[in-house]
Amino acid sequence: MAKIILLSIICLITVIHVPVVLADIYEWTDEKGNIHVVDDILNVPAKYRDKVKIYKEKPVEIERRRPVEERPEQTISPPSEELFGNYPLEWWKAEFEKIKRDISELEKTISEQKRYVDVFERGRRLGQTYTKDEIEAYDQYKKQITESEARLKELKSEFDELRRKAASYGVPRSIRGD
Template sequence: MKKLILLLLLIYPMTAVAETYEWVDERGTVNFAEDLGKVPKKYRKKAKRLGSDEPPAEIAPPAAVPDTAKPKGVEEKVEKKSYGGKDELAWRREFLQANSNLQSAQTELDTLKARLSDTSSMSRSEYLIIQNSIKHAEARVQALQKKLDQLNASADRYEVPAEFRK
């Protein structure tokens, strides 16, 4: 029974796509956030993205126009273009997450199929469990592909540029 449970845990690895940031405040308390925007400004430079050696991407303030370019007393409004109520960053994140989820599911499916290539040392129950897992993984890949297709259709409807879909 323990082998079966261990096998099931190995078959369905939990994958996380979300980024998590960690920082220590002035009291020495370790804090976590799923979005760099939720990290207080004074700790953003010290925040670490968990699971990565890369420093976190900076949240850039709107581009400043040199004072000489603006007439005095006139403030310039920086408008972010919106596509269907979402800005560029939201579209990029959605596509990144959808593509990442699909790639992860496809990798899991490929791994399961590879495990069936040598069934000589496998019991009948292990073989059946893997076959059943393959069916579930195929269904998951199809569902994620459908979700990505719907996202692409929505992006087409709102004329989202192709460079946001990478």
């Protein structure tokens, strides 16, 4: 029994005792001008040992690990913003504004292009002559109108889908535009 107590005391003293670490750094330069740094003098080649710079290290105490204190369990606070389908209300608002703006701009562009095409065709019927640039613009607008109308149809279906999702997630009507 005495041996166990003595052994326990010795183990306790070695665990509690904080070891001190000393490390010297050795630096030398070879004939090519390369600087070498090592922590053991035996790693320095014999022909450079007389030219070694020694940096004495101050004693550093190794910090003992402290026992981990039990922390009170932190409750996860709910997000500050209410989420509608994994997105905050501001995201929905921005998405609706963006798609409405895109639809509006595209409708305006289509309207302007159709007006140009109508004026061009009316002028042609009345014998108006056009420059090469005006004819190219007419051809380009004629082609772009069909592409833009297809894109407008896609945007409107995306808008309807966004409204449907927003309604299912409980986004307020004022945001959805209903």
